[in-house]
Amino acid sequence: MTIRSNPALDSLFLNGSLISQSTYHQAMNAALQVISERYANLERPFSGIKVEELTDRMAGLNVCPEAGRDLETSLAEVGRLIAAHSVAVHHPACAAHLHCPPLIASLAAEAVISAMNQSMDSWDQSPAATLLETQMIEWLCDLFQYSGQAEGVFTSGGTQSNLMGLLLARNHFVATRLDWDIQQHGLPPQMKDLRILCSADAHFTVQQSASLLGLGRNAVVPIKTDAAHRMSVDDLDRQLTRLQEQDLLPFALVGTAGTTDFGSIDPLPQLAERAAEQDMWFHVDAAYGGALALSQHHRHRLAGIQQADSISVDFHKLFYQPISCGAFLVKEGARFEAIRLNADYLNPEEDEEEGTPNLVGKSIQTTRRFDALKLFLSLQHLGRARFAQMIEGTLQTATEAARLIAADPQLEAINPSPELNAVVFRYRPQSPHENLSYEAWRDQLNQDIRQILLSEGKAVVARTKVEGASSLKLTLLNPRTTLDDVQAILEEVKQTGKRLEQTKGEGVQHVRYVGTASHYAELS
Secondary structure, eight states: OOOOOOGGGTTTSOSSSHHHHHHHHHHHHHHHHHIIIIIITOSSSOOOOOHHHHHHHHTTOOSSOSSOOOHHHHHHHHHHHTGGGSOOTTSTTEESSSOOOOOHHHHHHHHHHHHHOOOTTOGGGOHHHHHHHHHHHHHHHHHTTOOTTOEEEEESSHHHHHHHHHHHHHHHHHHHHSOOOHHHHOSOGGGGGEEEEEETTSOTHHHHHHHHTTSOGGGEEEEOBOTTSOBOHHHHHHHHHHHHHTTOEEEEEEEEBSOTTTOOBOOHHHHHHHHHHHTOEEEEEOTTGGGGGGOTTTGGGGTTGGGOSEEEEESSSTTOOOSSOEEEEESSGGGGGGTOOOOTTTSOHHHHHHTOOOGGGGOSOSSOOOTHHHHHHHHHHHHHHHHHHHHHHHHHHHHHHHHHHHTOTTEEESOSSOSSSEEEEEEOOSSOOTTSOHHHHHHHHHHHHHHHHHHTTSOEEEEEEETTEEEEEEEOOOTTOOHHHHHHHHHHHHHHHHHHHHTTTSOOOOEEEOSSTTOEEEOO
């Protein structure tokens, strides 16, 4: 059978015609030029442009012109307005969030993914892609020492994975303990009594998931943490006793392998024991710390994770993948039945009977990108050993950075022995403020230091609060960031703090960045 396409549209869609492929090459080359000139070559982690100014510049954009225009012209405008004023995640002084520089191999994969545009919900939309994702999930299950009954699915990241973990936990508990089918009948009368336990430092998506699942945020019972910000098993026991006395129903225990602020890893073996004793679903949020499984030197920190009923792991953090890319793993693949539905047009029951794999039954998404390909190409290109070496290097840099901070009288180390690569600290006021207490003055200084460094484009540093006190944080994900780069950032923190103290926080001199990450000049 011969099918004729409309040649008038060949220059708009990728296909086998010469004009299509020529146009595609030109477009990709133009995009590469914009990225190279306007983004990859950025000398600062951020331009420092104010919200108002950038808003004004972009206000004139005609989002949908009546007639189209030259693609190169539009790309050039994207370069000027967007790329030039984006956060440079590859810059050593971009160290605020769990926001990684992506590997070149994964960027190449993104081009392939977008061109093929496979949809990961059904076999007939993604045949080879379905099999590769399945193989990648099998590899991940093996990496976390899951048995042959385990299954999983790629997700948009930890938020979706945590939601899926608690969704399956809720449905499993209600079905097995309350003899109730949520899919068929909705929420049971006992819903108000269900409880989720997690560390007080667990990711906010535990509460968000509880809200989305109809439990409410009050269903989450926060457990106190120890001095290293890990869940206290003693307080967990106290809370479990209290819940039992109140006839409440703890159905899920969430352990964290890498808290957002401190990178702390909860005592997973003890949590697994408590979960088994209380017949609770044990979910481990390893979105941050899961990458330690690649390292022979550090994987022991994840001991006990193989006992989890489900695991969240992100690849757009320490696996250096472009956003978004994560996975959700379940120790017993049959648990996915709690969310599986069949649609005649998509994944009919006959397909399952014939063994045709349709991944939509394991996801709360329908249309999904072929994100497994970028992780696959990255693993192929680097290999496990080099991946592990990069991760280990960032942990070492964080350890050395914490030592620098602890030894500096102008700074205060909040976690002098970081478990991963997040380093929390404060600037110490060197002189008092006549109208503020020491604590209030310290809080103001640290808040202003962070904002000034961002507005001057010198460094992108995170802010957080520890026991109510404003603090700064370096998240040292970037393997290219050296201790010299960290020293340069800390020096800027101190110099900015000094200037603020001299003006009592009322005004500072403008600082212009003039060179590499360790070369700054101050202008009055």
